[in-house]
Amino acid sequence: MLGKVKQACYFIYGYMIAIKCRTASQERTANRQQQRFQKLINHVADKSHFYSRFKNQTLSKFPIIDKPLFLAHFDEINTVGLDLKQCEEHGLKAESDRDFNAVLKGVSVGLSSGTSNQRGVFLVSPCEQALWAGYIIAKNIPFSFRKKKVALFLRANSNLYESTNGLFMDFRFFDLTKSFDDLIAELEAYNPHILIAPAHVLDIIAKHQSTIKPDKIISVAEVLENSMRDRVEDCFPCKLHEIYQATEGYIASSCSHGNLHINEDILIVEKEWIDKESGRFAPIITDLNRRTLPIIRYRLNDILIEEKASCPCGSHFTRLQKIEGREDDMLWLPHSTNGSLVAIFPDLIRRAMYICQTQVSDYRIAQHGGVISFTYKSDDAAKAEQDITATLTELFTGLNVDKPEINFNVGIKQDLMKKQRRIACYQKPSFVD
Ligand SMILES: [Zn+2]
Known part of the structure; x- marks a missing residue:
């Protein structure tokens, strides 16, 4: 009591x-x-x-x-x-x-x-x-x-x-x-x-x-x-x-x-x-x-x-x-002229992807060194990949960083029990001085 x-x-x-x-x-x-x-x-x-x-x-x-x-x-x-x-x-x-x-x-x-x-x-x-x-x-x-x-x-x-x-x-x-x-x-x-x-x-x-x-x-x-x-x-x-x-x-x-x-x-x-x-x-x-x-x-x-x-x-x-x-949601890419790593804040990626939303209904981005895996949902994969490539290229060029290799995969398995994490860097690229 x-x-x-x-x-x-x-x-x-x-x-x-x-x-x-x-x-x-x-x-x-x-x-x-x-x-x-x-x-x-x-x-x-x-x-x-x-x-x-x-x-x-x-x-x-x-x-x-x-x-x-x-x-x-x-x-x-x-x-x-x-x-x-x-x-x-x-x-x-x-x-x-x-x-x-x-x-x-x-x-x-x-x-x-x-x-x-x-x-x-x-x-x-x-x-x-x-x-x-x-x-x-x-x-x-x-x-x-x-x-x-x-x-x-x-x-x-x-x-x-x-x-x-x-x-x-x-x-x-x-x-x-x-x-x-x-x-x-x-x-x-x-x-x-x-x-x-x-x-x-x-x-x-x-x-x-x-x-x-x-x-x-x-x-x-x-x-x-x-x-x-x-x-x-x-x-x-x-x-x-x-x-x-x-x-x-x-x-x-x-x-x-x-x-x-x-x-x-x-x-x-x-x-x-x-x-x-x-x-x-x-x-x-x-x-x-x-x-x-x-x-x-x-x-x-x-x-x-x-x-x-x-x-x-x-x-x-x-x-x-x-x-x-x-x-660790920040992506890292080498600066185009001096090779030092530049942080790409997740919000910049989200804003870029917002532009692609008519083609891409959902996405996940995972960075492993110099490779970015891009998994997405879309009704028109060819058009989606074209839009994503153009949007990200514009973003990376504007930030003066090297464009990474991008691997595309279609289809996302939704798991409600997992905290959703759309952008993740699992491994930074190696810094070249
Ligand atoms: Zn207030």
């Missing part, structure tokens, strides 16, 4: 953080971040072996960690004495049994289906879960006394999401391992107020000409391409919103004007510039609420693009123009 009351308090606390900080000034936000970081460290330094030597240190003194380092030190970083192997086994069993309610030492274990080879693992206590639920609801679901039906399409459920079921909310989990025709029939019968799904699943729902009439649609877990956004917004009479959440934290969400802002009321985000001129950076995140598995100066290999213009919503939180993808 006491546990439930505590969780309810955390839920309200999470809800209030999201409401209170909406229009806080930059200075006030920074002060709050510092106060909460200090509280976090006081707790974590006592319980995490990895961070015990950093007590009373400022954030800049903490090491920057990435996924391999984080997983290598997982047992020393978490504050509840769990080891990585048992957490992975627990998470895999939950996925194979499709039963996501079991806990380990009182905490929920989740696995991320990340696009990299290394699986992510997250741990959350019931109170962290309640705080997260309060926060995500306040951020994304307009308050109403009418019970809202929320349809959630995910590869794996977690009691993290089901914990949000309650008086004003009815969450329904749509399991992507089931047949899509059955899921569409179930979705139409449910007719949700809010639809939450990965971008390419929303795209498929739109292509099915679904008759549901949601008030709000939210894209999660994948890069939202402009062509997908257009199709979804054409099919449903509401603006498409985004939640940018990784295993490591809830990083950004769309405001009432549909613009993405970093959640600086729960995170400190440092920017490691990839290309300052265009505003591209990799985020280094510190989550101010996570104590079971602390996330401190964790470098994500995502590419975000900062938007300098202020937002009419009044929020001073950093605005993002877009989430471009992952760093």
